[in-house]
Structures are given as C-alpha cells and as structure tokens.
Amino acid sequence: MEKQELAPHVSEIARVLGNKIDEKDIEKELDTYLNLYRVSLETAKRSVVRKLGGDPNALTMGVRKLIAELSGTEMSVDLLVKVLTVNHKDIEQNGETKQILYGLMADEGGSIAYTAWDAERFQLERGKVYLIRNAYTKEWNSQPQLNLSTRATIEPQPDDSMKLPERMDVPSYGPTNATVVELKEGMNNVTITAKVISVEGRKLETPNGPKQVFSGIMADATGKVQFSAWHDFGLKSGDAIVIRGAYVRTWRGIPQLNFGERAGVERTKTSFGSDQELSKPKLRSIGELESIGGAVDVLVRGVVVDIKKGSGLIFRCPQCKRLVQKGLCRIHGKVDGQPDLRIKAVVDDGMAALTAVLNKDITEMLVGITLAESLREAKEAMNPEVVEEKIKDRMLGKPIEVRGNVTSDEYGLMMIVTEAELKVPEVRSEAASLLSELEGTQ
C-alpha cells in the first residue's frame, strides 16, 4: 500500500491514540504490518493501536453505508443519519435502572429503527444530523435494526449536511398531510382524510391490563389502508373522517395507520364519490410497491415469467394445512394429505417482479381444470406434475392482471390473490397514440 493511501488510516490511528504519538512513528509501524507481514489493513490498524497503548475498539472499523444497504447482520457500520424521533425508556440491567433511547433515523435512501443502549452517552436530538460510527445491526421482524452500544460513537454534523426527501423528513412545520398512497413506514403526526370501509373492535391483553383496539380498513381516492385506533372514537363504517396526529407502522411491509387517545378525529362532509368507486382496487406498479413494501387490495399488471415449484396439485396436512411432501407433514409426520390446487406465479412488469399466490378456486377458473379432474389426470399419468405442466402451458408468457394484498419479506414481494384474469390489453389505440406523440416531436 502506498504512503498516500495510508495517510487517512494513520491520522485515524493518531486520533484514537489521542494525538500523543508522532504520525511518522505510526506510519512506520503500519507500513511494517502491511507491507512486511502482509496482514489485512483491519488487523494491522488494530495491532498498531494496541502496540502503542490505545484501545483498538475505538477505531472506526465500520464501513460507511446507506440505510437501504443494511442487511441486519452488520457487526460494525458507519452511517450519516438524521434523527427523526427520540423516545426514552427505562430498563433493568443487572438490577439497576438504566435509561435507553429508541426511535427512527433516516438518510436519503431510507429509515431505520434504532436503539441507543445508553441515554447518557448518546445524547441524540430529534431533527439533528449525526455521523454514527461502529454501530451494529440486528434483524427483528425481518427488518434490520440499528444498535448503538458502548463501542459506538456519535459526532454531531451541521443540520444542512443531510437533505431528506420531504415526505421522510422530520415534520418541522407541524403535521404532514398525506393521502393513503403516500403513507410510509415511520411517518408521524400525519393528517389524513379518509372514509371508514370497515371497523371491528377487539380486546387485547396488554401488560397494563385489557385494552380495546378498533381496527379495519379506510380508503380515499388513492387506495386503501388498514388502521388501528387505540381509543374508542365511535368509528362506524361509512364515516368520513379527518385524523390528526396519526402514525404509520408497517406489518410485513404493509403500511398501517395507527392513532391513539391523543389523536384528533373529526367527522367531515368531504365526499368520496360512490362507495363502489371507492372500494375498487387501484392499479399500482410493482416497482412502486417494492419501494413501499406492501399495500392493501391493489391491482397489478404484468406477465407470468415463471411458475414456481409447489404449484399445481399439492397435498396438505389435514391438521395444520401445511404442505405434505412424500406423505410427511413437517409437524405431524405421516398423515393422509388432502388434495388442493394452487399456483405460485412470478408476475413481472419489466421494472420489478412479485410472486402471486393463487388459491384453488382461482386456479380452477384460470386453468379450466377442477381439483377432481386434476386428481384423475395425475392418477392416469401416475405423475402429479402433469397439472403443473398444464398450468405452465396455460399461463407462461401471458399478460395477467391480479388483485390482492401485497406483503414483503426477505424473499421479496408476495400477493395473496383474490381475483385474477389472463387478458391481453388492447394494443392498437395505444400504439397509434404513442406514434402520433413521437411523430409530433420529431
């Protein structure tokens, strides 16, 4: 490694050693480790610090990353972030009470939940920008979470060193107005106007005693969203309301609207058009859904580019409905499997893809074969895969429109399909209008 390249590492080591050692000596040591003994840069730096009497853990071992790049397995990572929310919490540790901080942080590409395991040490302030070094991540509910432990350091940065997209930013001028389609993980103090489509009360057992929650679906002209009201606002289906002070949390990628006692709920005379229009699913692109993580009752168009294994005639455990393979259920062992039909199709629109899961009724309708017929055909052919072949013949390469709820996990987007149609959209009128547009600009 050349001298020039060493320079930033030398000054970093000097910083860790409290600038008490001459940089020339550090450079010589580092050079020996690297170029004579040929150990890795990381090991060399740690060794030099240790040798010169410093704490190697104070080195910035992390690599600066963007939040969107985090996998939940980083041992040491550096981030430049803006703190969106700060909450305090007391925990018991070794019989002592200790205060920790938790909340959300964001950079240009995304946001992440964090926990700072020492409120004294990490005096994070809402709306401020920090360079965080040596944090680690853990996965929780299939989302990465950022942890700041004793190894981590924070360095305040100028406020203008980070510009967040408006919708993600700290609501510095009060509440954010949003429509359903704009709701995203981590939004707070949201004002939204929507109509209650359905609502249902249920009792939850919490550590602080039983609590009632009212959840259901709301809609506006842009789409539908699941909500949970943690207080009895007397909501009824058909109510048009303005909610102030709501917040968004996601479940399997689906943004959900939450509002509690402190939120304001008012009836409004805003018209949402006919109920029929409002309850229709809205067309969304797969790329858009990918960036949000999920949605309730949407319509997606694409082409079937793959039929995944486990499609066609399958057998389920009569007790737990899990897939039975070679006569065995994963949980209940040897069982007499019940036949079922399903399709796991990859729908791709040229920009992104999702896995659409189609149940028996939809499979029968799309492929034109009943469960009874598939059983008979499989028996005759002595091969259950004949049904899968039939599905492939019928669906591969075909344009499809699917409707349902979209969720996401580590394997990507998935839609549980409620309606599906194989249809080739009309081509000529659109071709003609594209052509006249192009010829107009030439």
Place this chain on the structure above:
Amino acid sequence: MISREVAWRVFAGEYNSSNLEIKGEGERAPSYIVTPLGAMINRVFLVGVLTDLDNIGAGEEPLWRARLSDPTGTFYVSSGQYQPEATATLSKIEPPAFIAVVGKTRTYSPEEGTVYVSIRPEKVTIVDAGIRDYWVLETCRSTLKRIAAMADAKDMAVPTVDELVKLGHTRVLAEGVVKACEHYKDVDLGRYRAMVVDALRYLLPEYRRDQEAEMPREMATNPEELEEEEEAKEVDREEQVLALIAVLDKNGKGAPWDQIVDEVKRLGLDKTALEEVTNSLLDKGMIYEPVLGRMKRI
C-alpha cells in the same frame, strides 16, 4: 430483501448492439449486459417469431439453436442439457411459431474487444400473435423510457445517477445509463427513435403495406452499414468466405475460426472485414456456430 432479477423488455436491435458486459464478482453475483440505451440486463422477456430451429448437439447432449425475430432484428437463443425445461419445449416446436422466451443474457467473446450476445432460455412457451403485439407495444414503451433517460444524460456535462433519479428516472435505469454513456460514448438516439416508430407502425394495419415493402431491406442490414454498402463486392466476398468455411470444415464439426482468419488474409480481408462478412452470413442463416469458435455452413 433479495429481489428477483427483473425480465427486461428489449428489442433485438438494441440488445444485439450491446458489447458491454459487467461480470458479477464473488459467488452467485449476477452478470449484466449493458445496452447502448442503458438497460442493465441479466434476464429478458422476449416474444417473437421462431424462424429457425436446429439441434446441433446429439443424443444425451442436445444443443438447440433458435432464431427469434422481432420487428427490429433477430435474437439468438441457444438451449442445451442444462436448460432441460426450455430444451424439452423447444424440441417439440415446429417453426415458424410465435414463442415467448424468459431467459438469461449470454456473451461470447472470440477475441479481446468483440462481444456477441445471445440468450440462454429458462422458459419457452408457444403464444399467439396478440401476445406478440402486446410485447412489441410494451417494449416500445420501455425503449422510450430508456431513450428519454439517455437524452437527459446527454444534456448533462457529466451524467450522474443522482441527477437522473431527480429527473424521475428509476435508480436501476440511471445506473445503467451512466455506464452506457461512459462505454458507448455518443449513442445515436435517432436510430432508436426510428426503431420504435417502425415497431409501432408494425402494430397498425394502416401502415402494413409500406412496411412489407420496406421490411426485407430493413431486416437485412443495419442503417449504418447501408451507406457504405458495396453490394456486389460484398456478395462476392460472402461467397468466397462461404466456400472457405466449407473447405476448412474437415471433420464436420465446423471450420475453426483461427484458420478462417488466416486463410482470408490471402483474399485481402482483415479480421474486422471478415467479421462483417460472417455476421452477415449468420444473419442470412447461411452459416452458424455449432460450438464457440467454429463456423459451419447450413
């Protein structure tokens, strides 16, 4: 989140003009072909007319080579024993037929600096003209998006991903466009706009007659080559090379490329000129490559 490689919609005219490959580093890292319009392709979805289909392998090791044509050119598809599903389907199809292919990109570099692209299919299925037309329309839309992104990039002194994203292009496309700008330098957007216009007319019955008159000429040659075409001489050269390939094909496995290069020197052809001739012969379906680095007469 592991996201599946998206299946790009791209015309043969754009795909075949690609010669930039980005190889994935590390285990299971995907490789991409970057087209002149900045599509960074690992997987494609194509619908076209299967015009030729040959099994140049044998027995346990079949190797099907297929030519799939769209309104702008021809895709080369090859499917062997490691693509059992696609190979099984292909072997039962009788050309001509409308087929849809989901496949992975492949490159072949006979020497430094030249890259040929083809498709290795994952799925092959028979479709109808309606689905082909819909694919052409979708591919027009997708090509126009890339043309727009490339046009924006050309307006920038130094195009950057962030600037392109700010203008509303997706990040994936912006990354591809920046790479394409660096590699292909000045991309002729007029050629691609004209390609889209032709493809749209192809879908509309009122243009059908003109199209048929023009088609053979358009299909056979690239616009750039048209200008400096000296047809008679070229046909002559093609025949010479064709004869040479037949002579050098001593064991029936095809004529080795290196030997062809050596022999044509006597005819006064250098390697680049030879490539033009062989490409033209490949396009016309008069020769094919049974294995990499060998040419054989059909």
